[in-house]
Amino acid sequence: MRRGQVDTGTTDQRLLDSAGSTDWVHTDPWRVLRIQAEFVEGFGALAELGPAIAVFGSARTRGEDPDYLVGEKIGGRLAEEGFAVITGGGPGAMEAANKGASEAGGVSVGLGIELPFEAGLNPWVDRGINFRYFFARKTMFVKYSQGFVVLPGGLGTFDELFEALTLVQTQKVTSFPVVLMGTSYWQGLLDWLRGTVLAGGKISPDDLDLLTLTDDVEEAVALMVKARDGALPTPPAERPE
Numbered sequence: 001m002r003r004g005q006v007d008t009g010t011t012d013q014r015l016l017d018s019a020g021s022t023d024w025v026h027t028d029p030w031r032v033l034r035i036q037a038e039f040v041e042g043f044g045a046l047a048e049l050g051p052a053i054a055v056f057g058s059a060r061t062r063g064e065d066p067d068y069l070v071g072e073k074i075g076g077r078l079a080e081e082g083f084a085v086i087t088g089g090g091p092g093a094m095e096a097a098n099k100g101a102s103e104a105g106g107v108s109v110g111l112g113i114e115l116p117f118e119a120g121l122n123p124w125v126d127r128g129i130n131f132r133y134f135f136a137r138k139t140m141f142v143k144y145s146q147g148f149v150v151l152p153g154g155l156g157t158f159d160e161l162f163e164a165l166t167l168v169q170t171q172k173v174t175s176f177p178v179v180l181m182g183t184s185y186w187q188g189l190l191d192w193l194r195g196t197v198l199a200g201g202k203i204s205p206d207d208l209d210l211l212t213l214t215d216d217v218e219e220a221v222a223l224m225v226k227a228r229d230g231a232l233p234t235p236p237a238e239r240p241e
């Protein structure tokens, strides 16, 4: 640039100058950088986590609710089997699973989300990340978990469940176990999926095979262990000739 085209001052001066409009902070290109930063932070924090299971469930499950105890048990047993436990880092069922994992000496992870009424990460999260964007956070659940355990929950839980099923159905991810904990809570949904959705030709029988429904914590954990051990490369000494 020469003569009238030359900007006043140097680029450094403009960078370091705190005066001027700050509108750019609220533009989409700037948001793209923040989104990118969420992915970078998430990948950096979780890349070496090891085998992990995501546990989802209602933010409204209270400590005295039997589902809370199931969440604690599943978190604890998964930790004992060597899994890190990843939750949404919030209250209720998420807190229960984090508590179980942490008390069992496991790795208790919380992927929190900024919400207008958010109370922050629950006290049982030992490794936490806070996200602004749901879609960046969801990528982390899917990328770093080898299975999903879904406790009774509402819209947020349904979203997480059906996202997992859609990704497997469309072969965007390798199939992984999805366990619905709580037969009385989930049976109605499964009946509707089979009786209406499958019967109406909107899904295939294979899609329903992705789901396991149980009340048994040990069955859920055994399924996750089997999936993990089956996915591991067989050590050379154990390989058949």
Ligand SMILES: C/C(=C\CNc1ncnc2c1ncn2[C@@H]1O[C@H](COP(=O)(O)O)[C@@H](O)[C@H]1O)CO
Pocket: 055, 056, 057, 058, 059, 060, 087, 088, 089, 090, 091, 094, 112, 113, 115, 117, 118, 119, 152, 153, 154, 155, 156, 157, 158, 160
């Ligand atoms: C509703 C309240 C707090 C919400 N706080 C949350 N923190 C973290 N993650 C959340 C929160 N709410 C929903 N989620 C995600 O969705 C699932 C639970 O949603 P549901 O609608 O309650 O079933 C959960 O797995 C999270 O990943 C104040 O109590």
